[in-house]
Amino acid sequence: xxxxxxxxxxxxxxxxxxxxxxxxxxxxxxxxxxxxxxxxxxxxxxxxxxxxxxxxxxxxxxxxxxxxxxxxxxxxxxxxxxxxxxxxxxxxxxxxxxxxxxxxxxxxxxxxxxxxxxxxxxxxxxxxxxxxxxxxxxxxxxxxxxxxxxxxxxxxxxxxxxxxxxxxxxxxxxxxxxxxxxxxxxxxxxxxxxxxxxxxxxxxxxxxxxxxxxxxxxxxxxxxxxxxxxxxxxxxxxxxxxxxxxxxxxxxxxxxxxxxxxxxxxxxxxxxxxxxxxxxxxxxxxxxxxxxxxxxxxxxxxxxxxxxxxxxxxxxxxxxxxxx
Numbered sequence: 001x002x003x004x005x006x007x008x009x010x011x012x013x014x015x016x017x018x019x020x021x022x023x024x025x026x027x028x029x030x031x032x033x034x035x036x037x038x039x040x041x042x043x044x045x046x047x048x049x050x051x052x053x054x055x056x057x058x059x060x061x062x063x064x065x066x067x068x069x070x071x072x073x074x075x076x077x078x079x080x081x082x083x084x085x086x087x088x089x090x091x092x093x094x095x096x097x098x099x100x101x102x103x104x105x106x107x108x109x110x111x112x113x114x115x116x117x118x119x120x121x122x123x124x125x126x127x128x129x130x131x132x133x134x135x136x137x138x139x140x141x142x143x144x145x146x147x148x149x150x151x152x153x154x155x156x157x158x159x160x161x162x163x164x165x166x167x168x169x170x171x172x173x174x175x176x177x178x179x180x181x182x183x184x185x186x187x188x189x190x191x192x193x194x195x196x197x198x199x200x201x202x203x204x205x206x207x208x209x210x211x212x213x214x215x216x217x218x219x220x221x222x223x224x225x226x227x228x229x230x231x232x233x234x235x236x237x238x239x240x241x242x243x244x245x246x247x248x249x250x251x252x253x254x255x256x257x258x259x260x261x262x263x264x265x266x267x268x269x270x271x272x273x274x275x276x277x278x279x280x281x282x283x284x285x286x287x288x289x290x291x292x293x294x295x296x297x298x299x300x301x302x303x304x305x306x307x308x309x310x311x312x313x314x315x316x317x318x319x320x321x322x323x324x
Contacts, residue, residue: 046319051079056077197229207219218240223265233274246290
């Protein structure tokens with residue numbers, strides 16, 4: 001027992017502090033300390049490419065949008081692709097095998113192909129699957145990389161060279177997926193294909209819903225006009241946290257050398273009109289992706305880009321990471 005009368009003023013203050021601390025500690029013994037997770041972002045989506053199939057510079061383009069890149073002899077633009085990683089389980093997945101797959105896989109797995117656990121493909125248009133050729137013996141000669149495909153896309157790979165050789169040489173192994181059937185990849189990560197209307201010359205076309213432990217992302221890089229789909233894109237946007245959607249063309253002014261009916265993507269200006277009833281929170285979820293080389297929204301200084309942001313929407317940016 002402390003006798004405060006025998007202590008000097010300073011010593012009394014020190015003793016009081018010690019006694020108070022001791023009582024506080026004894027009173028808090030049953031309170032559990034707060035636990036902080038080392039990695040709050042268990043699942044991440046990384047933007048590996050934002051452009052339409054032909055990339056930039058685009059073969060045959062004589063417009064100013066590509067002129068600079070042809071003169072430089074290189075481009076830092078990439079064809080549309082996403083990387084999805086479960087950091088807890090150390091598993092990595094690529095969505096789309098674009099012509100830029102070598103650089104994109106380096107960005108995702110730092111060229112350690114043994115840490116790539118699978119590739120998902122939306123459809124059989126060249127910008128979305130042609131990168132698979134790099135998995136063959138002429139290049140990486142990979143071993144049994146799982147390839148997640150819809151039924152018609154599976155048949156297309158099985159029935160056509162040089163893709164069937166990837167199977168013969170066991171560079172890939174096919175994993176069939178189905179419309180609106182969830183594919184569980186890890187305890188933290190699931191992917192669900194959603195079939196959409198598009199020019200399906202060789203396969204069906206899907207988008208993907210990417211489901212993490214905390215958030216969900218929607219990825220629809222290619223679709224015909226929104227009105228052709230039996231689902232409401234506005235409703236889907238409200239159900240997810242991020243929506244990476246078809247922004248191929250800003251408006252009809254870009255298309256002056258082809259029949260627009262052959263490429264009926266929803267114009268960004270049409271999507272902005274369709275989405276105008278969304279509140280600010282839901283508008284913020286939208287990221288336009290799969291931009292054609294002619295799309296002025298590629299340029300951050302353009303009126304188109306500024307108009308998109310002024311209305312509360314976004315344009316997908318290469319390298320940006322989103323936590324799920």
